[in-house]
Amino acid sequence: MEQGQRTELTWAGGGVPVSTLFDDPYFSLRGGLAESRHVFLAGNDLPERFRPGFHIAELGFGTGLNMLAALVAWRAAGVAGPLRFTSFEAFPMSADQIARALTAFPEAEAVAGPLLRAWQDGARTIRADDLEAEIILGDARQCLPGWPGQADAWFLDGFSPAKNPELWAPDLLAEVGAHTAPGGTAATYTAAGHVRRALAAAGFAVERRAGYGGKRHMTAARRPG
Numbered sequence: 142m143e144q145g146q147r148t149e150l151t152w153a154g155g156g157v158p159v160s161t162l163f164d165d166p167y168f169s170l171r172g173g174l175a176e177s178r179h180v181f182l183a184g185n186d187l188p189e190r191f192r193p194g195f196h197i198a199e200l201g202f203g204t205g206l207n208m209l210a211a212l213v214a215w216r217a218a219g220v221a222g223p224l225r226f227t228s229f230e231a232f233p234m235s236a237d238q239i240a241r242a243l244t245a246f247p248e249a250e251a252v253a254g255p256l257l258r259a260w261q262d263g264a265r266t267i268r269a270d271d272l273e274a275e276i277i278l279g280d281a282r283q284c285l286p287g288w289p290g291q292a293d294a295w296f297l298d299g300f301s302p303a304k305n306p307e308l309w310a311p312d313l314l315a316e317v318g319a320h321t322a323p324g325g326t327a328a329t330y331t332a333a334g335h336v337r338r339a340l341a342a343a344g345f346a347v348e349r350r351a352g353y354g355g356k357r358h359m360t361a362a363r364r365p366g
Contacts, residue, residue: 148232156245158204158238163300167203167242172354174246176330177210179353184328184361185294187211188218195224198292198320200308201299202230202276204242205256209249212272216252226274227290229281236260282313291322297329302336311339318343324366332358 149161158167168176182188185197197211208226215224234242236257243250256274259267267274277284295317299308307313314336317327327345329336330352337347337360345362352359 148234148238150234150238152241156242158234158242160232160300162232163304165300165304168206173204173206174210174249176353177207178214180330180359181207181296181298181328182210182214184350184359185296185326187294188214190293190326191215191218191220191224193220193222195220195294196290196292196322197224197226197294197296198290198317199226199228199296199298200281200313200317201297202228202233203298204234204239205253206243206246206249207296207298208274209243209246209252209256212252213248216271223269223271223273226272227288227292228274228276228296229284230276230278231280233276233278280307282307282310285313285316285320288320291320291325293322293325295321295325295327297327297331302331302333309333309336309339311342314339315343318345318364321345321364323364325364327362329360330356332356332360336360 150158151161153159153166199207212224239260240257243253255267255269265276265278299305302309327340332349340362341347345364347360347362349358350361
């Protein structure tokens with residue numbers, strides 16, 4: 142059996158998948174694609190920072206929506222070569238579940254073909270002309286320390302810290318810092334004080350920014366250049 146335990150879902154109104162294990166939705170009930178763009182793209186000063194070879198890493202792949210939002214932005218920016226994307230996911234959705242979730246976002250669904258085909262075939266590496274992606278299945282606390290990469294931007298998108306505290310623990314966020322390139326950034330929807338303190342301890346300069354939808358604040362962070 143592949144690493145990572147298959148997730149169990151229920152579906153909220155508007156086709157929003159909700160994790161049964163964590164009792165938490167995979168994306169905002171007020172618009173998942175807009176949330177991805179506000180929190181993870183703008184929160185990492187993207188697409189302005191895009192350049193050839195840019196590498197995004199993520200905690201919590203979920204539906205793949207954040208990756209697809211980044212790919213749409215990459216294409217619109219006209220950057221040469223592929224976007225590099227690595228995500229860590231302990232509880233992968235099935236291809237059918239991902240496809241169902243993405244029907245709510247036609248713009249993301251339109252570029253999801255390579256992801257869905259690879260996922261259906263059991264592949265966790267996706268290669269296209271403008272995308273090189275790897276989804277590493279398993280507990281990020283075990284997988285990230287041995288990852289040889291360094292990210293230019295991190296999407297920290299685990300479930301709520303109150304419901305999935307493992308993905309927000311100081312030791313894991315220290316590994317995020319250790320796997321961030323000089324001048325690299327991180328962003329997340331949560332502004333929880335212990336998360337901001339852990340990011341600061343990991344070497345990031347941390348700031349609160351305006352959140353998305355009903356959230357008053359989110360967190361953006363940057364490593365020294």
